[in-house]
Amino acid sequence: IAVEKLTGQTFEDYSFKVSYILDMDAAPPLPATRNRRGGRTSREQDSQPGTSAGSLGPRQKQPDFPLRMLVPTQFVGAIIGKEGLTIKNITKQTQSKVDIHRKENAGAAEKPITIHSTPEGCSAACRMIMDIMQKEADDTKVTEDIPLKILAHNSLVGRLIGKEGRNLKKIEEETETKITISSLQDLTIYNPERTIIVKGSIEACCRAEVEIMRKLREAYENDIAAINQQTNLIPGLSLSALGIFSTGLSVLPPAAGPRGVPPLPPTGYNPFLQAPEQEVVYLFIPTQAVGAIIGKKGQHIKQLARFAGASIKIAPAESPDATQRMVIITGPPEAQFKAQGRIFGKLKEENFFSAKEEVKLETHIKVPSSAAGRVIGKGGKTVNELQNLTSAEVIVPRDQTPDENDEVFVKISGHFFASQTAQRKIREIIQQVKQQEQKHQQGAPVTHRSK
Template sequence: MFLFQVGAIIGRQGSTIRQITQQTRARVDVHRKDNVGSLEKAITIYGNPENCTNACKHILEVMQQEANNTNKGDICLKILAHNNLIGRIIGKGGNTIKRIMQETDTKITVSSINDISSFNLERIITVKGTIENMSKAEAQISAKLRQSYENDLQAMAPQTMMFPGLHPMAMMATAGIGYGSRGLYAGQAPYPGIYPAGAPTGAVETPETTYLYIPNNAVGAIIGTKGSHIRNIIRFSGASVKIAPLDESRPQDAQAERKVTIVGSPEAQWKAQYLIFEKMREEGFVAGADDVRLTVEIMVPSSQVGRIIGKGGQNVRELQRVTGSVIKLPEQGAAAATEDETTVHIIGPFFSVQSAQRRIRAMVLQSAAPPTGRQRSRSAAPKEQVSQSSDAPSQAQP
């Protein structure tokens, strides 16, 4: 992802950007709605490495022509990279960045770590030199970013089994800014691949609804001054986040918690919930040495409650053991017979409740998946079908 003044790049009625796309066979996306009022906008380039570099070079040529026409002098290239990548771009004792500068005859600087926050995890790599040399430097920097990203993604793969149905980049987007330094991913260095490495594939985008309960006295911190913090949560996560108002029919001191409704894809859910947990931790809503523990509710089909509980409660006990969260469901057979959905209460720190949510939703999705091959009657169900559901009571099967 790069920063440019985009007017000249887009061209009249988009003619210039179309020409660049056609010539380089790379997709060029201009984030015009970001940083409203700023002259510089982010541009993401998708494609194979060579095409991305060619597109970047064409953009630099357009920018230099515009600078010449307006007497603005030389231009520079600004590359956005996640903070967790910067160490490997700089290298031990600055060796990597020095080598790139020497080989490409450019000057390369990196913005201060003080510029990052929970909502902006990127630093700016600024490259100065001729267009030809800046293009060479960009190719080397992007190659290093891609290599580091792929290495860390591979190292993280075994851990993604804890979170079925969730693309690893959702976890990467939040690791290393609080919980990541001392939680489940301690020692790892994951991050979101939002530079020219391509968009994620296989990500599940089906919207989910989750209810998160926060202490009433924490609502102000979550909302922020004039709504600034909750707007940032919505913007960063891509989820809808709404805090329920106080119930005027009940005394205020009797309302210890407020319900937060979060609607979004699994990735959006992860990010929004993470930022709420993180804010609670920053504000000191912890019990002694324990981490922040909140209650999360998800809705599941009532017909699946028996499957989640398992024979004699063995499934739910295993879920609690593996995830480290407390999971509360209605007594077996008592799941609201008149209701289509039943509430599952999950209590624990962030990574625990995330793991429990993903596992329970995966169980529901697996059960709802259509059978493969020729449809068979229940009486003729194959042995492997029976063995799959043998740990759940018969009345819980759909």
């Protein structure tokens, strides 16, 4: 808009001609807007880091996954260089866009750096930054090796670690490094990143960076693919909507917002406009996972309830040797989506399931007994279609005695998106049954009927 409005404006007999170029000379200057009405603008081309004007190549197909580093604050000046020459040299040589977040965390001992480029470009920029820091450390007579610190979203870290830590051990052995990961206790709703600390020679650290980022990128792309497969089944759900997740299910890279700043919910997001009423869902989790969901002194479950806007309670164990515990979630549909998403994500992060295995949980929802037949359908047709559509297992147990509210349970088993889609579809059926009953009652004549 600024380019459009400024181009052609006059000031003191001069006419402005405005064009848009990448920051820090990261790529050759892009031309001004080719078609001011319907054509592709240079700003749109700028959204492809590491590509020159008119060349969008294969990078366009891959989701941008930046490398996020933490560097000691005392080295930031050396990385930028006099008049920004050093950082400009890094961006030119590696064809990357490097953002140093100097204003974040005022007074902190470390500052985050975000590098946007191809995997090779990110690694090359990382190597140059590590070399600069080591030289600065040598000049100031710092004897210790400078560790490489990579920031990674918590939802991806479990798959980097692998079952029983196998992935991480393999990377350590192959690269001759020592790798540690910051504690889960350091996470908050507003800071979903963990710090991966790699110690060793610069050469070894850079080899480890390649392997770590490969694992993280693979996990991220798998999440994107899974969401793309499922979003069409849940009305109103989009990648931007998922940006409201800070941990657990989130698949958006943390570079989308400054570290420590809460993500903003997308404007106008309400995928469940049709059913604003409170819902109760009974989610069954492994007994050994209860501590992780509750958190130290109940902090995690309190944060989760506040974030989702739902009531979350864990029911007492039915027996001392029970393998599952029931989590009762009460809230409107959007709160249900957020709360269940966080719980699924938390279980995956904590390695209660293997890296390749989807987190599949059993969920119970109550339906009016009058609607149970509609959920099943004639000869089981509806429930079979529901299972084929959502990839969830849906069971309406027979011979149930309705409760005091004339409701019965429907059991749903599957991964998060399958379970969510099944829940939404079943609630749609319930709404249809209720609407038909209301129409029938309104249209019925007020007369005495004999049998």
